[in-house]
Amino acid sequence: MSSTIKSPWLIHYDASSCNGCDIEVLACLTPLYDVERFGIINTGNPKHADIFLVTGSVNERNIGVLQQIYSQMLEPKVVIACGICACSGGVFRDCYNNLGGVDVAIPVDIYAPGCAVRPQAIIDAVVAGLGVLEEKRAAFAATGGKLAEKPVLASGLSSANKIVDGVSVRDAAFTKAREASKALASVTDRQEGANND
Amino acid sequence: MTIISFAVALVGFVIFAPVLGCLLAGVDRIVSARLQGRVGPVLLQPYYDVRKLLAKENRSVNGYQEFYIVLSLAFAILSGVFFFAGGNFLLVLFVLTLSSLFFIIAAYSARSPYADAGAQREIIQIASYEPMTILLCVTFFMATNTFNVSEVFNRDLPLVATLPLVFAAFLFILTIKLRKSPFDLSYSHHAHQELVKGITTEMSGRTLALVEITHWYESILFMGWVALFFIWNTMLAIPVVIIAVLLIYFLEVFIDNTFARVKWQAMLFWSWTVTIICCLLNIIYLIVLGYLG
Numbered sequence: 001m002s003s004t005i006k007s008p009w010l011i012h013y014d015a016s017s018c019n020g021c022d023i024e025v026l027a028c029l030t031p032l033y034d035v036e037r038f039g040i041i042n043t044g045n046p047k048h049a050d051i052f053l054v055t056g057s058v059n060e061r062n063i064g065v066l067q068q069i070y071s072q073m074l075e076p077k078v079v080i081a082c083g084i085c086a087c088s089g090g091v092f093r094d095c096y097n098n099l100g101g102v103d104v105a106i107p108v109d110i111y112a113p114g115c116a117v118r119p120q121a122i123i124d125a126v127v128a129g130l131g132v133l134e135e136k137r138a139a140f141a142a143t144g145g146k147l148a149e150k151p152v153l154a155s156g157l158s159s160a161n162k163i164v165d166g167v168s169v170r171d172a173a174f175t176k177a178r179e180a181s182k183a184l185a186s187v188t189d190r191q192e193g194a195n196n197d
Numbered sequence: 198m199t200i201i202s203f204a205v206a207l208v209g210f211v212i213f214a215p216v217l218g219c220l221l222a223g224v225d226r227i228v229s230a231r232l233q234g235r236v237g238p239v240l241l242q243p244y245y246d247v248r249k250l251l252a253k254e255n256r257s258v259n260g261y262q263e264f265y266i267v268l269s270l271a272f273a274i275l276s277g278v279f280f281f282a283g284g285n286f287l288l289v290l291f292v293l294t295l296s297s298l299f300f301i302i303a304a305y306s307a308r309s310p311y312a313d314a315g316a317q318r319e320i321i322q323i324a325s326y327e328p329m330t331i332l333l334c335v336t337f338f339m340a341t342n343t344f345n346v347s348e349v350f351n352r353d354l355p356l357v358a359t360l361p362l363v364f365a366a367f368l369f370i371l372t373i374k375l376r377k378s379p380f381d382l383s384y385s386h387h388a389h390q391e392l393v394k395g396i397t398t399e400m401s402g403r404t405l406a407l408v409e410i411t412h413w414y415e416s417i418l419f420m421g422w423v424a425l426f427f428i429w430n431t432m433l434a435i436p437v438v439i440i441a442v443l444l445i446y447f448l449e450v451f452i453d454n455t456f457a458r459v460k461w462q463a464m465l466f467w468s469w470t471v472t473i474i475c476c477l478l479n480i481i482y483l484i485v486l487g488y489l490g
């Protein structure tokens with residue numbers, strides 16, 4: 001066990017969260033949850049951070065910011081998507097400006113779902129992230145301090161625009177979400193019809 | 198200061214100061230956490246932090262920032278060695294100032310707005326505490342007729358008995374020197390603040406680890422300055438010094454946790470006011486004492 005996992009420093013970025021998840025992230029620092037027990041420090045500086053906590057979903061405006069913060073962090077680093085919005089777009093998935101979860105912008109290692117994500121889930125995710133961090137550190141050390149592979153982050157072009165089977169990832173996600181909501185709507189309609197009877 | 202005392206201080210300070218400094222920093226974090234109703238990290242947390250930083254990818258904003266930080270560390274160590282070898286107090290101060298200057302140059306070399314603002318605040322911090330350190334030397338000389346630190350071992354009474362007000366003023370600027378709230382303007386250890394991370398914003402990985410280690414050396418040096426006031430020519434001085442140093446450190450942690458950061462104007466105004474009033478009164482007291490004795 002190396003020192004890396006005993007001293008994970010966090011940076012938290014609010015992509016376009018409703019603030020529900022942010023409050024929960026801050027709650028982790030309070031006496032009740034006290035993440036400093038695990039050596040966790042909430043830094044405001046990507047250059048000092050090991051773990052990148054993102055809340056909220058990605059849109060056209062913040063995708064560049066996310067990628068910028070990610071690229072400023074030094075290896076080894078881990079990304080945790082906190083809350084269902086960060087995992088998949090959540091309730092904002094159908095919004096005209098929404099691109100989806102954090103993984104459309106940067107590689108995500110751990111997904112912590114929940115709306116809002118509970119502090120316990122965040123702590124669990126960070127602890128799971130430590131395992132990934134340690135793996136990455138070992139791989140990083142094995143290459144003699146050189147990067148094994150560097151994720152390519154094309155500016156202005158997110159992986160949401162990637163074309164798979166002739167359809168962009170975003171469009172495919174939107175179609176799926178729309179179908180799901182239509183199905184949901186028909187269920188509610190039926191229920192409302194039943195209530196009216 | 199003989200060659201032998203210099204060699205002993207060199208080996209002792211280089212090896213033991215970071216160990217003690219690291220433990221002190223660990224105690225600081227635990228006590229801070231307890232004061233806030235939290236459990237806090239383990240005692241060796243600062244050590245793990247530095248080990249982690251050393252294992253990080255080695256990337257720097259430019260090729261010479263780390264060099265400046267190494268110089269800053271080297272001069273901090275040299276200053277400590279001069280001090281613990283019982284050498285000239287003026288020399289200790291000048292070498293230590295050099296160390297702070299290299300730290301500031303390192304921050305400026307990044308040419309980043311946050312690091313620049315942090316470096317400017319660091320300069321204001323130096324401007325706030327420097328008069329006190331000079332007056333500390335002056336009053337030390339007036340009380341002992343020498344600048345040699347080792348002189349305190351020959352005294353019949355601890356220095357704090359002749360320089361009580363100087364000691365009070367020194368405690369005031371010690372908060373600035375240890376980078377504790379309310380005077381942690383350029384760089385704060387806990388949480389993040391309005392300047393991202395101030396003077397260390399652009400430092401990462403190995404460079405940041407060196408900054409932490411410099412801080413360990415410095416805190417031990419400053420605790421040595423506290424001890425200077427409580428030493429006299431008996432064995433009884435040993436427990437007194439240990440208790441005094443621990444109490445003063447606890448006081449600093451307590452102040453750190455109970456005061457919000459002030460603006461630089463307030464820091465400059467109060468540190469100069471306290472310094473000038475306390476030192477002037479103490480100098481008058483020394484002169485009167487000279488006439489009577």
Ligand code: SF4
Pocket residue numbers: 016017018019020021022055056082083084085086090091114115116117
């Ligand atoms: S997951 Fe829920 S609480 Fe969290 S940002 Fe999304 S909507 Fe808000």
